[in-house]
Amino acid sequence: MTTDGHTVPRTGNGFIDAAHSSLMDHVDAIRRACADGASRDSMVPRFSRFADEMRTHFDHEEVIIRAAGFTRWEEHASHHAMLDQQFGRLIDYVRDCDVTSDFLCTVAGTLDAALCGHEIRHDGDYTALVRAASLAPEGQSLIAWDSAFEVGVGPLDAQHRQLAELMNELDMMSRQGAPTGELLDLLGLLHDHVHAHFAMEEGVLRRVAPSRFVAHRNHHRLLEGQFARIRQQVESGRLDPGVAVRGFLRFWLMDHVLGSDRPTFAEAADAAPR
Ligand SMILES: [Fe+2]
Ligand SMILES: [Fe+2]
Ligand SMILES: [Fe+2]
Ligand SMILES: [Fe+2]
Structure with missing residues (x-):
């Protein structure tokens, strides 16, 4: 270089x-x-x-x-x-x-x-x-789930966890040399889950913290754009699926959960009438 x-x-x-x-x-x-x-x-x-x-x-x-x-x-x-x-x-x-x-x-x-x-x-x-x-030690999950990742809304936590599991599976399959078609299918499935998760999360936020809804939805649009671009690069052969998940997507998910969702839902809980 x-x-x-x-x-x-x-x-x-x-x-x-x-x-x-x-x-x-x-x-x-x-x-x-x-x-x-x-x-x-x-x-x-x-x-x-x-x-x-x-x-x-x-x-x-x-x-x-x-x-x-x-x-x-x-x-x-x-x-x-x-x-x-x-x-x-x-x-x-x-x-x-x-x-x-x-x-x-x-x-x-x-x-x-x-x-x-x-x-x-x-x-x-x-x-x-x-x-x-960025270390991804052999034989260990790429993302080890931790209760510190929880936002306190059961169905959303379950979806975050499922996204992490799908990323772990993509990491494992890529390390095992799975055929490209299978990796692309899994990446597509992950993308579907990302869409479904954002839709559900926006629905919850609209109900529990309407004042935070628009900003958070706009943030999701940016994240969706990033995910779609990565998927496109992988599908066109310009980016290795393993490199994508180990070097970017795991961070993308953690940034979403810890950097955006947790503060948003914590503020919403603080502002809720008691
Ligand atoms: Fe740089
Ligand atoms: Fe830089
Ligand atoms: Fe989320
Ligand atoms: Fe979010």
């Missing part, structure tokens, strides 16, 4: 490492195209696709580091937001102005240096923690 002679350290989370490699390959291809004299019109969509890939990576990385317990995740997320904004402004400038091919090379070099700098300097802050949280 090198660009400009620098090495982006591995985080020990296969999902993040694959995204870092892909981004480095992407920016490297962009730099080579600019050096070969590619036109501005051909480069603008490529710059935009790169910015989209980077934004998706940031979005996923924030879920993982939050769920892994990285206390400075907000500070990290603000670095992501700043980079996203800087890249957006640069790409807008290239789109709107008649720039030279030399300038395109400068833009590509800037994207490369800024992203690489972030991955080396800032991602290094969470590496030890994420490496430990």
Whole structure:
């Protein structure tokens, strides 16, 4: 994983490492195209696709580091937001102005240096923690259920637990080398359960805490989008199902339960008339 002679350290989370490699390959291809004299019109969509890939990576990385317990995740997320904004402004400038091919090379070099700098300097802050949280020891369940995960509403806790069990099964089957079709079927089943769970949870929340319903439903829409994107990447063969569940989906579920549902239902219980 090198660009400009620098090495982006591995985080020990296969999902993040694959995204870092892909981004480095992407920016490297962009730099080579600019050096070969590619036109501005051909480069603008490529710059935009790169910015989209980077934004998706940031979005996923924030879920993982939050769920892994990285206390400075907000500070990290603000670095992501700043980079996203800087890249957006640069790409807008290239789109709107008649720039030279030399300038395109400068833009590509800037994207490369800024992203690489972030991955080396800032991602290094969470590496030890994420490496430990991403361990998936042989013979043990990926997600060991704990009563600390409970939100206090029986049917919702049962669904959360079932989602964890389906993820454990996906992890186990992928380690045992199950056929891809079976893994995709299981991922599809998991997706169905995610939809059913969000629908039920929104119904409960509407009843017990109507003031929190809209914000929580909107949050579910974001989570659904993340899940659907991961499923799409797995189905298209761009992401290994085992890497997806071990490196991202387990964190996605924990972030949903511990980072969102538990505080929401705890606040709802506190606000309930006694
Ligand atoms: Fe990163
Ligand atoms: Fe980052
Ligand atoms: Fe939930
Ligand atoms: Fe929720």
